[in-house]
Amino acid sequence: MCACPVAAAAFSRDLFCCMMKPYTEKTVLVSGGAGFLGSHLCERLLSDGCEVLCVDNYYTGSKANVAHLMDNPYFEMIRHDITFPIYLEVDKIFNLACPASPIHYQFDPVQTTKTSVHGSINMLGLAKRVKATILQASTSEVYGDPEIHPQSESYWGRVNPVGIRACYDEGKRCAETLFFDYHRQHGVDIKVARIFNTYGPRMHPNDGRVVSNFIIQALRGQPITIYGDGSQTRSFCFVDDMVEGFIKLMASEPEFAGPVNLGNPHEITIKQLAEIIVDITSSNSEIFFQEIPEDDPRRRKPDISLARTVLDWNPDVSLSQGLGETIEYFQKLLDC
Numbered sequence: 380m381c382a383c384p385v386a387a388a389a390f391s392r393d394l395f396c397c398m399m400k401p402y403t404e405k406t407v408l409v410s411g412g413a414g415f416l417g418s419h420l421c422e423r424l425l426s427d428g429c430e431v432l433c434v435d436n437y438y439t440g441s442k443a444n445v446a447h448l449m450d451n452p453y454f455e456m457i458r459h460d461i462t463f464p465i466y467l468e469v470d471k472i473f474n475l476a477c478p479a480s481p482i483h484y485q486f487d488p489v490q491t492t493k494t495s496v497h498g499s500i501n502m503l504g505l506a507k508r509v510k511a512t513i514l515q516a517s518t519s520e521v522y523g524d525p526e527i528h529p530q531s532e533s534y535w536g537r538v539n540p541v542g543i544r545a546c547y548d549e550g551k552r553c554a555e556t557l558f559f560d561y562h563r564q565h566g567v568d569i570k571v572a573r574i575f576n577t578y579g580p581r582m583h584p585n586d587g588r589v590v591s592n593f594i595i596q597a598l599r600g601q602p603i604t605i606y607g608d609g610s611q612t613r614s615f616c617f618v619d620d621m622v623e624g625f626i627k628l629m630a631s632e633p634e635f636a637g638p639v640n641l642g643n644p645h646e647i648t649i650k651q652l653a654e655i656i657v658d659i660t661s662s663n664s665e666i667f668f669q670e671i672p673e674d675d676p677r678r679r680k681p682d683i684s685l686a687r688t689v690l691d692w693n694p695d696v697s698l699s700q701g702l703g704e705t706i707e708y709f710q711k712l713l714d715c
């Protein structure tokens with residue numbers, strides 16, 4: 380028995396933890412794990428039997444998103460900004476940390492670029508050191524305002540490098556470059572997912588994204604604001620489908636690095652989306668039109684043939700089903 384009481388206490392606590400927590404095969408780091416997509420991914424990884432380390436600086440995420448996971452002995456929350464290095468021992472890394480909505484990423488554009496660029500360098504450095512496979516949450520915004528439709532991975536994009544969205548778009552493009560250079564130069568196993576519009580419970584209520592905006596306005600009976608004439612199109616993927624795509628991409632053959640589009644190709648106009656939400660919520664809200672913001676893409680629809688072929692992935696939650704779950708979440712939030 381150890382004579383030092385502090386060491387003895389630490390020893391018995393470690394022993395207790397070992398007894399309570401059987402060995403898991405995979406320790407997975409999720410950066411941005413307290414955000415919308417990250418919290419769903421943490422949940423899924425835990426249910427798949429992984430140990431999950433969640434790193435987040437709570438810039439747009441919240442403890443509330445992961446509060447229900449805190450008692451799980453396989454879940455650990457670390458407050459950390461990924462623009463600074465971190466030393467952990469992990470098998471897999473999902474790099475999701477980055478504000479995703481224009482309101483949030485334009486609030487501090489320099490920090491947004493730093494998160495994509497310095498953050499990726501730090502996460503890739505970690506992956507290199509511990510030989511972990513690392514997945515980057517890239518975005519359809521790398522295509523900018525596209526000239527071709529739908530967008531496939533071979534399209535190089537049309538981004539304004541000096542516009543107000545560039546901190547996000549160019550930051551994510553540079554992150555992709557870093558991922559492929561770490562892969563070619565240092566042999567790091569990478570996976571790059573180009574995520575298209577995703578929605579679902581735990582979206583930030585004030586992030587100005589179209590789905591959350593319309594739902595909250597409809598539930599409050601406020602006017603629904605459409606920027607432009609509402610003929611611009613988007614394709615919306617439910618969060619459960621997206622998380623399934625992340626899991627399948629991470630599990631894909633080591634030779635497959637991507638980039639691969641993940642999104643739902645079902646395309647609707649913004650005006651149609653507003654009408655569907657008014658209909659499901661039985662709202663009295665009227666639709667109003669406002670000036671369209673700078674560099675807002677006209678059309679957005681993923682070509683997901685590559686994901687279908689290589690990952691055998693296909694989103695299967697219908698818009699009405701997904702919106703139903705999302706509306707239920709926001710209704711509870713507003714009732715609180």
Ligand SMILES: NC(=O)c1ccc[n+]([C@@H]2O[C@H](COP(=O)([O-])OP(=O)(O)OC[C@H]3O[C@@H](n4cnc5c(N)ncnc54)[C@H](O)[C@@H]3O)[C@@H](O)[C@H]2O)c1
Nearest residue numbers: 411413414415416436437438439440460461476477479577
């Ligand atoms: N939701 C979508 O439709 C969508 C579309 C394309 C790409 N993405 C990408 O997916 C990822 C997750 O998006 P989301 O919708 O969950 O957004 P989110 O804002 O809810 O989540 C991002 C998380 O990253 C954290 N974060 C931000 N900067 C950080 C930093 N420097 N260090 C540590 N943590 C930091 C935030 O606090 C938040 O918890 C992002 O990288 C985003 O660019 C999302």
